[in-house]
Amino acid sequence: MKTLDPVTLATPFFIATVILEIVLARFGKLKATYETSDTAVSLTMGLVSSIAGLLTAGLSFAAAMWIYQHRLFTIPMTAIWAWIAVFLLEDLTYYWFHRLSHERRFWWASHVNHHSSQHYNLSTALRQTWTGGVAGTWVLWLPLSFLGFPPAMVAIQKGISLVYQYWIHTEAIRRLPAPFEAVFNTPSHHRVHHARNPRYLDRNYAGILIVWDRMFGTFQPELDEEACRYGLVHNLGTFNILRVAFHEWIGIGQDIVRQPRHTLGWLFGPPGWSPDGSRDTSASLKARWAARQAAGAGRGPA
Amino acid sequence: MGALIQFAVSAVAVALMVGLAAWATRGRGAPPLDEATARHWLDDEFPGRPVDGLWLASDGKGAVAKSGDDALVLSRMGVGYAARKVAWAKAAGAGLEDGRVCIPLADIAAPKAVLAMSAWPPKEPAA
Numbered sequence: 001m002k003t004l005d006p007v008t009l010a011t012p013f014f015i016a017t018v019i020l021e022i023v024l025a026r027f028g029k030l031k032a033t034y035e036t037s038d039t040a041v042s043l044t045m046g047l048v049s050s051i052a053g054l055l056t057a058g059l060s061f062a063a064a065m066w067i068y069q070h071r072l073f074t075i076p077m078t079a080i081w082a083w084i085a086v087f088l089l090e091d092l093t094y095y096w097f098h099r100l101s102h103e104r105r106f107w108w109a110s111h112v113n114h115h116s117s118q119h120y121n122l123s124t125a126l127r128q129t130w131t132g133g134v135a136g137t138w139v140l141w142l143p144l145s146f147l148g149f150p151p152a153m154v155a156i157q158k159g160i161s162l163v164y165q166y167w168i169h170t171e172a173i174r175r176l177p178a179p180f181e182a183v184f185n186t187p188s189h190h191r192v193h194h195a196r197n198p199r200y201l202d203r204n205y206a207g208i209l210i211v212w213d214r215m216f217g218t219f220q221p222e223l224d225e226e227a228c229r230y231g232l233v234h235n236l237g238t239f240n241i242l243r244v245a246f247h248e249w250i251g252i253g254q255d256i257v258r259q260p261r262h263t264l265g266w267l268f269g270p271p272g273w274s275p276d277g278s279r280d281t282s283a284s285l286k287a288r289w290a291a292r293q294a295a296g297a298g299r300g301p302a
Numbered sequence: 303m304g305a306l307i308q309f310a311v312s313a314v315a316v317a318l319m320v321g322l323a324a325w326a327t328r329g330r331g332a333p334p335l336d337e338a339t340a341r342h343w344l345d346d347e348f349p350g351r352p353v354d355g356l357w358l359a360s361d362g363k364g365a366v367a368k369s370g371d372d373a374l375v376l377s378r379m380g381v382g383y384a385a386r387k388v389a390w391a392k393a394a395g396a397g398l399e400d401g402r403v404c405i406p407l408a409d410i411a412a413p414k415a416v417l418a419m420s421a422w423p424p425k426e427p428a429a
Contacts, residue, residue: 019318023326035323043320047309051309119380235382236411238379238411238413243410
């Protein structure tokens with residue numbers, strides 16, 4: 001069955017806007033930092049991810065079709081209310097998928113490469129995972145088909161969400177009008193999400209609507225006094241694309257081999273978890289940062 | 303067949319964009335690391351860690367700091383740096399690779415730091 005694929009349709013737009021951002025930045029017309037090796041890794045990750053995704057797409061679509069055959073309701077693909085509903089429910093699903101992808105190491109292993117650039121530009125948006133299908137997070141969208149949304153409708157909405165999230169990977173747009181910033185995910189909100197500053201870690205998981213972060217307590221506005229520093233807590237020391245794609249999976253494997261009795265913790269603990277607490281998690285980094293802030297505030301002027 | 307053509311066209315577009323990025327960033331590499339910048343990076347990467355001694359790579363592409371029994375290693379990664387902490391003894395005993403000091407970092411995401419240090423191991427600061 002041939003369904004509309006928003007990502008394929010948007011690919012010429014992706015290419016044109018990356019070119020535009022590079023050229024305009026070169027002539028100082030907008031803010032963007034590009035670097036050859038980094039750009040090569042981001043774009044190649046994106047290119048190969050389109051192939052990697054196909055490997056599990058059949059399985060996930062077959063699962064959705066099977067679930068759909070046992071659906072609770074039949075939701076018409078032609079009704080406007082149905083598109084509004086799938087927009088909201090898919091976006092809510094995306095929020096939890098994305099939160100899971102940051103807060104549990106097994107899924108972080110798949111998502112980490114999207115955050116591994118020390119730059120934040122439109123090419124970073126295309127630095128997509130090769131192992132998302134293997135990580136199995138597509139299961140999270142199955143309840144939508146169980147409710148009665150046709151799998152093709154869910155797939156289209158997922159594509160729309162992915163295309164929406166492309167343009168927010170830029171430093172060229174500072175802030176949008178306040179009502180828009182209040183409701184939608186924007187470049188400003190998503191810069192925070194990609195930042196490695198302790199204050200900004202594990203915040204702004206939204207896909208299209210930032211309201212989910214506001215509702216579930218994970219919203220953090222971008223602050224003028226704290227510029228975003230991009231990348232990972234421990235940045236990669238290589239542009240080797242295989243290490244970029246698989247380093248966290250290999251790290252999990254090494255940890256399990258070394259300490260098999262902590263397998264569950266190594267797999268499903270938060271990224272940075274270790275049995276003796278000797279590594280950094282987002283929570284420990286945030287706590288140390290908060291303690292330093294408090295100590296600094298307590299000191300006061302001499 | 304259509305998918306293959308689409309992939310091939312995308313691959314050509316990727317090559318074009320990477321070439322464009324190379325052109326746009328020509329001559330805009332990171333400046334060599336100086337002591338103030340190295341300390342700033344160390345403070346960002348290892349907040350609160352005292353620096354007992356700091357040695358810069360002669361080409362400005364990295365630095366090693368001694369902090370107690372640890373070595374804090376900065377290694378150029380594009381226009382930024384990768385930072386890792388290893389035991390000082392391990393860093394001080396690092397061997398050479400192509401005439402540069404090769405410090406194993408024991409991390410699949412940053413396997414080693416290869417730094418042009420003029421003398422290694424360094425003379426440690428007096429206690």
